[in-house]
Amino acid sequence: MAEHSSDHLRFPQWQPQYQAALMELNHILLLGRVTEAEYAIFERLQSLEGTPNCESRFDELLAIEDALASLRLLKREQADFSEHS
Numbered sequence: 001m002a003e004h005s006s007d008h009l010r011f012p013q014w015q016p017q018y019q020a021a022l023m024e025l026n027h028i029l030l031l032g033r034v035t036e037a038e039y040a041i042f043e044r045l046q047s048l049e050g051t052p053n054c055e056s057r058f059d060e061l062l063a064i065e066d067a068l069a070s071l072r073l074l075k076r077e078q079a080d081f082s083e084h085s
Contacts (some may be wrong), residue, residue: 003027011060013047014040016047018067022081039069 009015017040021033041064051057 011044011063013044014064014067016040018071021071024043027078027081030074034074034078037071 009019014037017033017037021030024033024045026031044060045064048057048060
């Protein structure tokens with residue numbers, strides 16, 4: 001899979017891993033990509049603790065919420081795929 005530049009990402013601390021999970025087509029590798037994305041998001045959330053509330057922080061927290069929902073869906077679809085394989 002091609003690596004993607006983080007130059008154009010709004011939240012480069014975790015979006016590259018998130019995008020890699022979304023784009024992973026190999027079901028064997030998908031769960032690992034999802035785990036990497038979740039870990040990157042977890043690390044970012046820890047680094048955001050104690051930072052002042054501002055619009056950009058709020059925007060990132062909303063993006064993280066959406067990303068985590070998508071990752072949960074990917075995991076659920078992966079589980080369904082595994083059951084039917």
